[in-house]
Every structure is written in C-alpha cells, then in structure tokens.
Amino acid sequence: MPAISIEKAPQPASTDPSQIRNFAIIAHIDHGKSTLADRMLGITEVVDPRHMRAQYLDRMDIERERGITIKSQAVRLPWRSGIDGKEYILNMIDTPGHVDFTYEVSRSLAASEGAILLVDCAQGIEAQTLANLYLAMENNLKIIPVLNKIDLPAAQPDKFAAELAKLIGCQPEDCLRVSGKTGDGVADLLDQIIEQIPAPQGDANAPARALIFDSVYDVYRGVVTYVRVMDGHLSARDQIQMFSTGVRHEMLEVGVISPEPISSKGLGVGEVGYLITGVKDVRQSRVGDTVTNYNNPTKVALAGYKDPKPMVFSGLYPLEGSDYPLLREALDKLQLNDAALVYEPESSAALGFGFRCGFLGLLHMEIVRERLERESNLSLISTAPNVVYNVKLDDGKSIIVTNPSEFPDGKIMSVEEPIVRSTILAPSEFIGAIMELCQQRRGLLLGMDYLSEDRVEIRYTLPLAEIVFDFFDKLKSSTRGYASLDYEAIGDAEGDLVKVDILLQGEAVDAFSAIVHRDKAYAYGLMMTGKLRELIPRQQFEVPIQAAIGARIIARENIRAIRKDVLAKCYGGDISRKRKLLEKQKEGKKRMKMVGRVEVPQEAFIAALATDADIEKAKAARK
C-alpha cells in the first residue's frame, strides 16, 4: 500500500527535506481541483473513507466546533512512492484562482517548488490559469501538466495536450491524464510529483525564516498563519517576530494540516504548516512577510514582500441611514480577515453617510460587498467603481484622487491613470468582437498567439478604468461566455481625462460624477441624463438635468413640472383610507433625498448607479 498512516509517517519537525515535496495546484475554478484534492486525500488515506465527502477541503469552514476554520488548503499528505518505495511528505498548497489575488498566488507559488497545471480537457486552459502558469514559470517552478476529466465524453485530451505542451515547452505525451472523479491516474500523479518536483533546500542551522503565504482570522483561535519554513526551525516554545513590523508574538501553537489541524513540536526546513500567536487581525500577520525567531532573528527578509495596494475604489452606503454604525462594525470585522481592504468614512449629499472603500479589484469588491450584505444583513448602495488618478496641477503640486468628487476644477497640467496588461483567451471566431471591444475601451494591441488551431491568446494594454466599468460583462456577452480575462497592473500613463458632473437644477449630484476620457464624456452625460429623466419623478417645477465638464454643459434633459397629483374623490368612506395613504407617503417622503429643492427617491439613485449587468442579475433573482 502506498499510503502511510499519519502516526507512522515522518513527523513534523523531524522530516528530512529530501523527503518533502511542496506543490501548488494551478487551475481554473471549475476544472476539478477540489475533486482531485478529494481523491488525493482518499488515496493517501489521511481521511478515513467513512468520513470522506465531496469537496472535503472546501467545506471545512462549516466545522467550527473543531476550533479552526480553514480557508487555505495547505495539506500534508504522507505517501510511499510507487517508483522507489520510499516514504515522502507531500504538501499541497492551494492558490486562489482570480485575477485580483495575483499577489497571494505569487506567495503560494513562492512557498512551492513545483506546480500542477490542472486543465479540464473538455474546456482547455483559461486566461487566469495561463497568467498563474506564467507566474509559476517566472518563479522557476517545475510544472507538471495534468489533463483532468478524461472520463468525460466531450474530453479532447490530445488537442489540449498539444496546447499545454506548446505553452510549457514540453512534449504532448508529458501531460499526465487523470480523472479526479474516478481516481484514474491520481496515484501516478503523486509518484510523478515526487519524481519531478525538486526537494526543498534550506539552511537548517541559519536563523529561522518562514514565508507567510496565507493568513486567516478564526473566531475561536484568532489569526491562523500559514507558513513555509525556508531556513532554520520554528518551535512551539519560540517567540517569533514579523520582519516587516518587528513586532514580537508568543507562539501559542504550531502544527500541520492533515487535513485536520495537528499540533506539533515545530516545523523544520522545507515544511509547511500553521502558527497561532493570539493575534486578532490579519494585518499583523501579512501575506508575504517573513516570520523569524525573536531571540535569533534573521537579518535578511525573504524577497517579494509587498503591501497590498487597492486598485479600485467605490463608495458603500447603507440603504437605511440608521445602519451606518452597523456598516462600520461589519467593515471592522471583515478587515480582521482581509488585509487588502481599506476604508474611510465619507459622506455624500445624495447618499448620506458611508465609506470610501479600496479593493484589489472588481472581484474583491464584489466579494466584500456580498459578505457585508450577507453576514451583517445589510442592504448597501455602491457608487460606480473608479480607479486611482494622479493629478498634477499647474503649480507643480500633485494629488491622488480616489473619488471623483476630489477631482480638482481647472488648473490641471496632467492626469495619470493606471494601465493594465490584459490577456484574453477565446475561440478564434471571436477575435473581431474582442478587438472591437478593446478598441472601444482605449486598448492597444500588444500581440496575439494561437494556442491551438481555434483558440487564441490576445494581449492588450488597457486603462484599468475601462475594465472596472462592465468590461468583463461585455466581454462575456460578446463571446457567448467563452472568453476569459486576466490582467495585471503595469504602471500609470497620462490620459486625456475629464470629470463629468451631473447637475439637477444646477446642483451637482456627487454620487453621479465620473472621471472619463474626454471622447467618452458626451456619451456618459447622455446616458446618465437620460436614465435620470426616467427615474426622477416630476416635481412642482421643471427640473433640468445637465451633464457638465466644469462650467461647460455637454448634455441636457428636462423633467417637466408635475401637473396632477390628487385623488379626485374624498367622501366619508374615503377619509380613513386616504389618511392611511398619506401616512404611508409621509414615511416614503422621509426616504426621499433632497438635491437642492429636488426630491429624489432613493430607488432612483440605486437604479441610476446600476450597470446593465446589475439589472440583469436583479431580473434573474426575481425569477
């Protein structure tokens, strides 16, 4: 039997690095990573067959009574090689699968010596997987290409083996073929991990250096920090120190996940495990930071530490003004587990009190909003997302603008905006549609390669601002859902950008101001004024709705004055009914926001801020 029981397997803190293999799995979200992981847990027998269930690792967060909620998959798997018959410890390290978390992915990869490139052989590689593959290759990781789901009738293993071979620079027959579902080829894959991926190397006698590749807040235990020991040794009795902050922490527990947490005496060179220090906030235990021994600290940190930098900003406001303290509480709570989330209070004449929040990207923004709404039972309005602008003024000063309302009027020398390098993978029939979309979004074509006969990789530089506004939805709809997108920030570039204000009866509505390219200002103005004309009820006077760049009006609509607002009949039996209606309207009027003298129902703000995709989603939810 190639499986070894946990008790008899090499123990943490006393496993020779030559017996260790650390690997990441790079895969797109539905390419079968969880199922493959299940099979690995089963074959290595770290999970008793009686306790096995589908997507075992994904569901561990439900098991709160066990004390630790585990998001990360960093699982220690003992395995006896079918090739040389020796005992090994395989550490499977998970990687987040989305564009916004590239930095987290890079740290997971930095904790590994090799990576399994897992591709559904009915679908082929996706853009985000490709991006992560490139990241792994840049990090000199040994790549094992694996075609999954070979049991599917629609599988085209030969086609995608050729595609992967071309990408990695190997032979098509080097691609392993597995089925996570049936278990076919999984034992062979484990053996190949041992054969192909190099053992970790490090200096066991040097001061301890461990890389934090994930950090998770748990309500019972505080922050659980996942580390890979590079040099030296971490022991349960140590005091440790975070290199970036210099802060000392007591070690309360050290251990490995297999796949339940098992505390150990320590962790040695090349090992992967967890630390608990009593810290309550993930920002004190940051991904990418170096953990060292307080009494014998290293002088050199591990390379590659970065502070997470928010790329996308949006205002979040509670639908009910009285929920503002609740929103603050919910953000504070969420930040314990999300070092990349930043926020500060802001107020909007239109939306009341809320927070300006910074996110790593669009997905991060969506996740945060969804968690706030679900976990704290809040209803939120978010303003249209925007990027960070660097505005240089005539007097030489420069300001960082994260909110259109801070955009200065006049005296602007130049405006810089973030630029991304984007990669789009799609069937070649959609090349035209994709290029057209990218052109509309101020894209510059960098290049195009055929991955196979009918699949292409298209590379563009695009202003990030063009992507944050419904680019992904448009890309999906113009490619029947086949295209995938990845992007990475590559710096800032000057753009001909202006702020468009939307005025109601001459008063600017802060929530609707947007920074856009000059060529698109008119279209934005037309779109917003048209939307608002439909959404704002008629008032006692005529209300002009204007779009303006500075003092120059670029679009105008009118809401005509209301002519009729009365119930014609009011006799004895109508009085109670009419008074009740009035009482209800009184409540409704309290929810009206005043913009100057114009009453705007809150629903109008929400509807005006919604994108086409939001509206589609809302429609779908109603069904």
Add this chain to the structure above:
Amino acid sequence: MKETSFYVHIPYCVKRCGYCDFNTYTPTELRDGGTLETVSGDYIDAVLRELEIAHTQSSGSVPTIFFGGGTPSLLKAKDLGRVISTIKEKWNVAPDCEITLEANPDSVDVAKLQEFKAAGFNRISFGMQSAVPHVLATLDRTHNPDNVERAVRAARTAGYESVSVDLIYGTPGESLDDWRTSVSAALSLGVDHISAYALIVETGTKLAAQIKRGDLTMPDDDLMADMYLLVDEMAQNAGMSWYELSNWSKPGHESRHNIAYWRNANWWGLGPGAHSHLDGVRWWNVKHPTAYKSALFAGNSIEQEREVLTEQQLKDEAIMLAIRMRDGISLNKLNKDQVSRISGYCQSGHLDQAQWSNGTLQLTAQGRLIADRIVRELVV
C-alpha cells in the same frame, strides 16, 4: 346644539359597472335567490334597527341626509321614506334639512320622482358620467345619454330644489374634445351642481383587468390635468364656481352633506360598509349586506373596525380635507415651518396670491391639481 348628518347606504345595483369597486351588489352577486323587491324590504328593516342603535349614541339636530349606493333609486320611495320618517321621529330634523337621493337616470320618471319628493327628498344627484357613447361603453354604463336630459327635466317637474349630475373624466380613449362634449351637455341641462371625478382604476375591477391586459390604456396625467382645467373653466362660464376640488355649484346649491365630510363634522353612516364619524372616532360596518342584516337581526355588533384618532391624525385629516375646499386653510392655523415649506407654491402659481396675502391658503386651479402633494408638504 350638536349636529349629526346621516348617510344611508343602499348596496344594490341592477348591474355592476366595469370601473366600480363600491360596496354594492347585483341580484346574481347576492346569490340568495332574492330579487331586489324581496331583499330591499328587510334591508330597510335592518337599517331601522341600526337607527335604534344610533339613537342611543347621538341626538340633536340633523342638517343633512344622503342616500347613496349602489343605486338608491332602485328601491321604492315608500321604503326609503320609512328611513326618513324614522330619523324625523327620533331626531330634530331642521325644516331646511338637505335630503339627497342618488339616482340612475334610467330608472326614474316624473311619477317616481314625485313619490321620492313626497317621501322627503329635496335634492337629487344623477350619475351621468359622460355624454359620449364610446366613453359610456368603456365605463360599462347601460344608460342612454338622452335619458339624462329626460331625468333632469322630470326632476324639475317634480319640484326638486337642487339637481346635480356626476361626471367622470379620464376614461381610456376619451379625448379632450369628448370631455368638452360631456361637460357642455351637462351644463346645458341647467343643473345647479356638478361633480367631476378623475377616473380612478381600482384593483379588482373589470377595468383594471382590461388595462392590465393592455386592452385599454389610461390617459396620461397631462391630459387629465387639461380635462380638469377645462371643466373648471366651463363651469365658471356657466355661473358655477368650485367649492371643493371636484365640485362646482350655483350659489346656494353646494352639497351641505358633502361639506360636512370635509369639515370633519359628525355623521352616522347606515348600512353595510358605511363609515361613521363622531367626535374624533371613526368606525365602519361589516361589508356584506347579508352579514349586516343577520348581525342586526341577531342583536350582534355590526362594527367591522374602529379607530380613535390621535391628535396628530386629527390635525393631518383636518389639513387633508380643508385644503380641498375653496375656503381653504387659515394661515394662522399653520405653524411657521409649514408656512415656509409651502410658500414656494405661492410663487409657482399653485396657491392664490391675493388670498395668501389675506392670510388664507387657497388653491388655484393649478394648485388643486397637485393638492395631495401640497398636503404632503404640510403634514411631514
């Protein structure tokens, strides 16, 4: 001396009109096998029972009595007369008491109207709705427009002091010219009073279903507004002036009964679903005639629900009702805040400038069109 007006609900019709959601029943809807003849007799008995209850709680004089429905003119004059004479027996009914009958122009002739007159009625209100056949058809009304003229002439012959007609505007498919035709037809009858109501589509009616299906389309608010301004102008030209949002009369022919509602006076509503108001308490009766009758004959309560108005509700109601009237609201009854909130409506032409300077809030024709909006400003 305390005053109590009476409203008497007659919950029967020959046929239900497509727009109507009133508490009224056709013989088929009643499903008890009775005809109007047989049901009306014991219905009046039931009303007389309720009058006994009313007498234990209200006394004093009676300035007005109003028979509405339904179609009160479907019942025999002597049956309605029993109600009037009972009120006269138990209360102090003034000699000038206004006693109104709502009548369907189809179901009356001089002889019948004379019988009603003899029973005590002195004011009559005909449901005319429109003079344009396609509009009547959409409203699902049965009468022939010519019957209205015959009915009004018959009422004059029978000696009624005040004759009124009701009109409805804003029916799907009705043009401004159609409306002009109806208003001038009504005014040419030489009536003393007209009421003109914007058609309200009530949920559950046949009309609501037709609109929902897309068979009919409601006119837009701008056309409705133009129709209102038209009837206001035409009524004025005919020597009538508005005294409430939807009501115009020759001098001295205002409906005193309806004014009682708008002044929050006391009234007792008799019959199923009828609402009453006595000194800040409102209540209403069970809705179905059968339930109403059986409760009364069994000696049980007929009250469906009751509300004791709070100070705030009394204030809100007073504003909501008084603003509808030409007399308007005296500005010294409003606080500073309220006055400042609505002063803008004076500049925008919704409130009468001269009256405002004299210390009164009075709506202009434009203002009447947005009365509910101005009420909302006042009561927030």
